[in-house]
Amino acid sequence: MTTPLITHCIFDMDGLLLDTERVYTEVTQEILDKYANGARFTWDIKSKLMGRTGDESARIVVETYKLPMTVQEYLDITAKIQHEKFPLVRPLDGVERLIRHLHQHKIPIAVATSSTRSKFELKTSQNQDLFSLFDFIVCGDDDGIKYGKPSPDLFLLAQQRLGNPPSDQCLVFEDAVNGVQAALNAKMHVIWIPDENILNLSENGETHGATQVLKTMADFDPLTFKLPAFGPQGPETISHDNLA
Incomplete structure (x- = not known):
């Protein structure tokens, strides 16, 4: 598979960013x-x-x-x-490191959650430092959202708010099979990070079409998608343009 060039990242929230x-x-x-x-x-x-x-x-x-x-x-x-x-609720393993890393390197990032805006605010009330790093937050009751996942509405609205980058330059992070399908329906690349119990319900080796399947976000390697590399002790200063 040709290594995709990713310029924008979109994140589900429940069970992916936070232990909700x-x-x-x-x-x-x-x-x-x-x-x-x-x-x-x-x-x-x-x-x-x-x-x-x-x-x-x-x-x-x-x-x-x-x-x-x-x-x-x-x-x-x-x-x-x-x-x-x-x-x-608290962020899951590897979440804070990746989000801060992408923000530091000015990679546009958005949340696309099925939660209503009020539920989003409740869930993130003790994690505002982290969620303030996102460029946009798309919620399930936002104008323009007609159908929930597996329909692509949430991801398409996030893409629009991020300035309409090409779909094949967008990388979605998801924990749910419905979310993986929604990302594929939006013609985007997707990382599936399922709960172990969800993985056990799938056939061995089943990816549901995801580009990668990871145990936790801590296992994500940005270089796989031509994103800035993590430094040995944390994010190091690398221009995204130099990696294109």
Whole structure:
């Protein structure tokens, strides 16, 4: 495969930048314990929710577990519990190093999350130093977003806000299969960094079309995509233009 020249990077958030998927699991299980006789929130169901909008995910949970409530009631209940837990989430392994590195080298970067703007602000409230480094934040309820992942809407809007660089010069980072498909639908390169439980649901060696599959973001090598190299003790000063 010819090494792609990447000039712009787009990042999912939940389970990719921040350890929020753990909170979603905990909150959903709390509700199942109370309203579904302790039915287990299994990874085969969870994998179907990842990358989708809140409304879509709620509908799947309510219908799958036959919960005695409407989708809106489910959303209201989860919102109360999430409000306490989300501000406590932290960046995942390798995230801060890469984001600070790209920002230092003036590589345009954006977040493209299915979360609503209010949920984004809640989740990032204790990590504002990190998220202030992004050039743009695209959320699931922004104008122009009609469909959630696996539709490409979020990534296409992020691309637009980044100045419409060529799709094949955009690199998406995703943890969800739906997100990988959304990036491919946007004609972009994509790094898949799945939770081990999601990986176990896939056939051995399955990439879902991703350019690379990594265990954590700490395993990402910028040089693979002609991005500035990490220095031995951290980012070193290398001009992106010199690597084109």
